[in-house]
Amino acid sequence: MKDNKQAAASTEDLEAQSFFAVRELRRRVKDGTFREILEDWRWIFTYSKRYRWAIVFYTVLGIVSTTLGLVSSLMAKYTLDIIIGHKTSKLWLLFIIMVGSALFSVVFENLLGRISLKIGIRIGNDIRADIFSKIIDSDWSRLNEYQSGDIVNRFSSDTGTVGSNAVSWLPTILISLYRFIATFVVLAHYDLFIACFSLASAPVLMLMSRFVIRKQRYYGKKMREMSSNMMSFEVETFYNLDTIKSFGVTDQYGRKLDDRLEEVKKVTLDYNKFTIHTNIFMSIAGTVVSMTIFGYCLYRLWFGTDFTYGTMTLFLQQSRGLSSAFKSVVGIIPAFLNSSISAHRIRELVELPKEVRLPGSEVFAEKAKDGLRVELTDLSFGYDPEKPVVEHAALTAGPGEIVALVGASGEGKTTMIRLLLALVRPDDGSVRIRAADGAELTLNAETRSLISYVPQGNTILSGTIEENLRMGKEDATDAEMREALELACALEFVDKLPNGLQTVLGRRGKGLSEGQAQRLAIARALLRDAPILLLDEATSSLDVATERRVLRNLMTRTPNKTCIITTHRPSVLNLCTRVYQVTARTVTELDAETSARLAMDF
Numbered sequence: 228m229k230d231n232k233q234a235a236a237s238t239e240d241l242e243a244q245s246f247f248a249v250r251e252l253r254r255r256v257k258d259g260t261f262r263e264i265l266e267d268w269r270w271i272f273t274y275s276k277r278y279r280w281a282i283v284f285y286t287v288l289g290i291v292s293t294t295l296g297l298v299s300s301l302m303a304k305y306t307l308d309i310i311i312g313h314k315t316s317k318l319w320l321l322f323i324i325m326v327g328s329a330l331f332s333v334v335f336e337n338l339l340g341r342i343s344l345k346i347g348i349r350i351g352n353d354i355r356a357d358i359f360s361k362i363i364d365s366d367w368s369r370l371n372e373y374q375s376g377d378i379v380n381r382f383s384s385d386t387g388t389v390g391s392n393a394v395s396w397l398p399t400i401l402i403s404l405y406r407f408i409a410t411f412v413v414l415a416h417y418d419l420f421i422a423c424f425s426l427a428s429a430p431v432l433m434l435m436s437r438f439v440i441r442k443q444r445y446y447g448k449k450m451r452e453m454s455s456n457m458m459s460f461e462v463e464t465f466y467n468l469d470t471i472k473s474f475g476v477t478d479q480y481g482r483k484l485d486d487r488l489e490e491v492k493k494v495t496l497d498y499n500k501f502t503i504h505t506n507i508f509m510s511i512a513g514t515v516v517s518m519t520i521f522g523y524c525l526y527r528l529w530f531g532t533d534f535t536y537g538t539m540t541l542f543l544q545q546s547r548g549l550s551s552a553f554k555s556v557v558g559i560i561p562a563f564l565n566s567s568i569s570a571h572r573i574r575e576l577v578e579l580p581k582e583v584r585l586p587g588s589e590v591f592a593e594k595a596k597d598g599l600r601v602e603l604t605d606l607s608f609g610y611d612p613e614k615p616v617v618e619h620a621a622l623t624a625g626p627g628e629i630v631a632l633v634g635a636s637g638e639g640k641t642t643m644i645r646l647l648l649a650l651v652r653p654d655d656g657s658v659r660i661r662a663a664d665g666a667e668l669t670l671n672a673e674t675r676s677l678i679s680y681v682p683q684g685n686t687i688l689s690g691t692i693e694e695n696l697r698m699g700k701e702d703a704t705d706a707e708m709r710e711a712l713e714l715a716c717a718l719e720f721v722d723k724l725p726n727g728l729q730t731v732l733g734r735r736g737k738g739l740s741e742g743q744a745q746r747l748a749i750a751r752a753l754l755r756d757a758p759i760l761l762l763d764e765a766t767s768s769l770d771v772a773t774e775r776r777v778l779r780n781l782m783t784r785t786p787n788k789t790c791i792i793t794t795h796r797p798s799v800l801n802l803c804t805r806v807y808q809v810t811a812r813t814v815t816e817l818d819a820e821t822s823a824r825l826a827m828d829f
Contacts, residue, residue, distance in 0.1 A: 598626025
């Protein structure tokens with residue numbers, strides 16, 4: 228009983244949403260924003276059109292299933308009339324047709340569900356794969372304007388909505404229209420008044436106020452925002468769980484979660500209260516119509532000579548079917564609008580500016596064996612045009628050199644690394660690489676294949692040590708992996724592990740110390756064997772002796788590599804070819820005496 232009440236409430240809520248969506252659609256047409264919806268749906272159809280024959284088949288099956296359902300109802304009417312009238316000569320035939328139609332209808336409905344699911348999964352997967360590649364190729368700074376939880380929510384929830392409705396929207400319209408027309412024709416054949424009056428509850432919904440529409444939009448938007456915020460909170464919390472535990476603030480984060488859940492609860496209950504009020508109105512309107520039809524049928528049955536029990540059963544059954552078919556047609560509009568909203572949210576990510584890829588970048592891979600020189604000339608950059616991070620900077624680093632960037636935290640060292648990786652582009656000046664034969668190229672997304680990078684922090688993923696190393700070179704041999712580990716001073720501790728390269732690590736390298744994790748990350752970068760190596764505070768967790776051993780290995784055993792390192796630790800500066808100080812928006816090359824004095828101050 229409880230399930231039935233919930234289903235009825237859900238149906239009534241859908242009815243309200245349908246009519247509210249009609250008014251919303253009219254408003255969008257008037258204010259000119261309907262064009263945006265059409266653009267969103269054109270984008271959706273670029274995915275669904277490749278499955279057009281499956282969708283056609285889906286539509287045909289739906290029409291056949293609807294027809295068989297109507298045939299089964301008609302056969303039930305005639306069977307009932309035959310039994311009551313004691314005319315049994317054709318009873319067996321009618322019974323076979325009735326049962327057969329009902330069985331075929333059930334089979335086709337389930338087959339429709341199966342086909343819809345398969346196509347929806349395919350389209351959803353296509354959209355996810357396409358969106359994933361486009362997100363990965365998006366401009367780094369623009370993509371970072373979105374919270375990670377919001378991106379995940381759009382990538383999972385919104386793509387699912389689009390994938391589902393891209394398949395079902397057009398077929399559902401055609402099937403629902405056919406069902407509505409066919410049912411109306413059948414009812415009108417027996418009684419036009421019943422056919423028309425079955426739709427009497429529909430216009431009543433049009434009288435709902437603009438206030439209700441605004442409420443629907445408000446709650447829909449609020450729930451989407453809360454979903455994204457909740458996912459962002461969860462992602463950030465679980466990613467930084469070690470830090471949260473170490474600070475002993477788990478209770479604090481528990482309270483933060485409680486506050487967010489309380490907000491979700493409040494909005495959900497408010498929306499439920501609003502829905503209850505709406506459903507009461509809808510239920511009264513629907514009950515009045517149903518009771519009127521029932522009373523009319525009793526009147527015709529009592530006083531009419533041409534009205535039978537079978538006809539009454541058909542009317543009571545199909546009047547609800549006609550109303551349901553009409554609601555299905557109108558119910559497409561909320562799905563139409565919701566899909567356009569989801570599509571728009573996805574398109575915001577997909578249509579972000581793409582990373583710059585310059586032709587000719589692949590040629591430099593052939594020149595890498597002789598080493599590459601990095602040159603920054605008169606470079607200026609700021610994330611905010613009004614607040615430059617560096618101005619008129621210059622830097623050079625060549626094969627066989629270790630060049631250091633030093634300076635206080637927040638002065639721009641990591642920004643310099645991002646410029647070299649072409650994650651951001653300079654406002655003025657140039658960031659170029661030069662080959663031994665004098666050929667030059669501006670650094671761009673394609674030139675990252677020439678760079679090995681070890682970022683700040685722990686970047687080890689869950690899995691075996693071997694799997695982590697193969698991120699640097701997928702087809703690396705055991706000998707190559709061991710050589711990279713030796714260069715990074717990591718082979719000794721890896722060989723002492725019970726399973727060596729096959730040792731399974733937890734999230735963020737659980738099972739290793741921070742120093743071991745850093746050495747493993749350096750080994751992974753060295754295995755990539757790119758001509759340019761960027762180390763962003765990558766030796767900060769190593770002791771001084773190990774740090775110096777790693778850098779000496781780079782100098783003596785990889786002579787053609789260009790290494791640029793950012794550091795807070797002056798202890799290694801006497802191993803560097805040049806030292807640049809990043810401070811107060813300037814990049815200044817330090818002379819040998821200043822570098823030596825800085826190293827001695829450690």
